[in-house]
Amino acid sequence: MNAPKKPRIGITIGDINGIGMEVIMKALSENRFNTLCTPIIFGSAKWLAKYKKTFGYDFAYHQFNYWQENSVNPHKINVFNCCADKNVDIEFGKVTPQGGKAALESLQAAVQALQAKRIEALVTAPINKSNIQSDKFKFAGHTEFFTQKFNTAESLMFLVSETLRVGVLTGHIPLAEVPKCVNREKIIQKVEIMVHSLRYDFGIEKPKIAILGLNPHAGEEGLLGREELEIINPTIEELRQKGLLIYGSYPADGFFGKQLHKKFDGILGMYHDQGLIPFKTLAFHNGVNFTAGLPIIRTSPDHGTAYDIAGKNIASEESMVASILLALEVYRNRQKGEDLETLKKEKKQRDLQRKHRPDSTYLEE
Known part of the structure; x- marks a missing residue:
């Protein structure tokens, strides 16, 4: 499968009662993402529409596209409805079992999309490490979750900003x-x-x-x-x-x-x-948590659910914006690396073919 010109960037919603969806909506209000990538949010269009209406977010994309396997719209914000109980109400600032369940369903759907190469990278909104725990999630955090899901022996929690990488x-x-x-x-x-x-x-x-x-x-x-x-x-x-x-x-x-x-x-x-x-x-404010060492690209804002300011429309989207931009940067750099490796392999193959040609043919070139 050839990668699209505009990479598809998946975004999980995190805990629905925190600031995850708020910073996602604010970040995607920036017109530049309409040309840089095709965003696909894993969550519920109902919840996102509520945010859009309540806080009056203005999108260059104008409306959502409900994403199915072959229906991605590169000119809109795509939403993959993956949360089973869409009738759950958002309770800003509260730790609820429903919030953890929705966060896990979003993660599971995003992992499936990554494994099927339906998205090129993933940005994860903050989860609550307590209420997400279940038989299907027994991890200390995103880093450990993705490390196991993609059969990686070891990964690295890598905190990245424009001037610092730790x-x-x-x-x-x-x-x-x-x-x-x-x-x-x-x-x-x-x-x-x-x-x-x-x-x-x-x-x-x-x-x-x-x-x-x-x-x-x-x-x-x-x-x-x-x-x-x-x-x-x-x-x-x-x-x-x-x-x-x-x-x-x-x-x-x-x-x-x-x-x-x-x-x-x-x-x-x-x-x-x-x-x-x-x-x-x-x-x-602009730090990103990047999981290095994985075969896939995963970034996340370097902050938590921030229940204390959830629903007040005052959360900063800077870290979410930086997370999307870093996912794009890593994707492009990996593409360059793959292209370079392909060129090296092709050159090696040509050299081997030339080596085994008759001398007269080889010398004529």
Whole structure:
């Protein structure tokens, strides 16, 4: 299947009682998305129409197109009705079982579309990690869900903005479990995912990566912990011996305090808050959560359901806009990479054919 000129970008609705649908509608009000992509929202046209009417959103697309397998309209916002109970009322700011069920149904339909290559990328609106739990969703978050659904051994939670890219060695696990997960194999695995992503998803040929220490002051030469001396630093040296531009380990507080993050293409923190606190401090309004290492493209706004402001029409769509734009950027970069690989394979095949031709034929060319 040849990819369309305007890539189809799927968007899940997240928790219906949060700000997910609000930021989706606001983001798609921007005229530029009419020319950049074909958006397909997985949810309920009834709920979206209610948002449109209640808050008076004005779309360049004018109206929804109800999407079936072969009925995508590249000039409108397409909606795939996948939520079984459409009579559920939206209850802004409330945590309800119905909100979690709708979020899961949206995710499941989007996964099926990705697997069938009916969409080129997916942007996920925020879920509530509590009310979405069920027999079909037993994950700490989106990252773990997509990693299993697409049979990937390991992925990387990669927080991305225009000036900062931060990944974490360990994601949604208790802090007490983090030191047990800091080992040579995992560091190598995450760094290799980050390097590959920076090259092929972001077009950076020789990425420069910083590794943060686990302990305060990166262990202070063993005084405050020995993980840096015994695990992290030797692994960094091993990776450098392979020709990778890997540096560290850096004390996390001084690293960001001294603005050293501006000198690197990617940063790998050891645990969730070590990476996300500085990232959200520096790039909260336009940050994107990108799952690197997957065969599909998945991005998400770097914020939660924000129940406290749901239904007030004051949520910022900046992060949702940035998530759609990043999905498009990664898609285009991957297309370029695939085209380049195809050219290399074709050249190799031509060289082999020439090699096996009679000498006279080969010399005449």
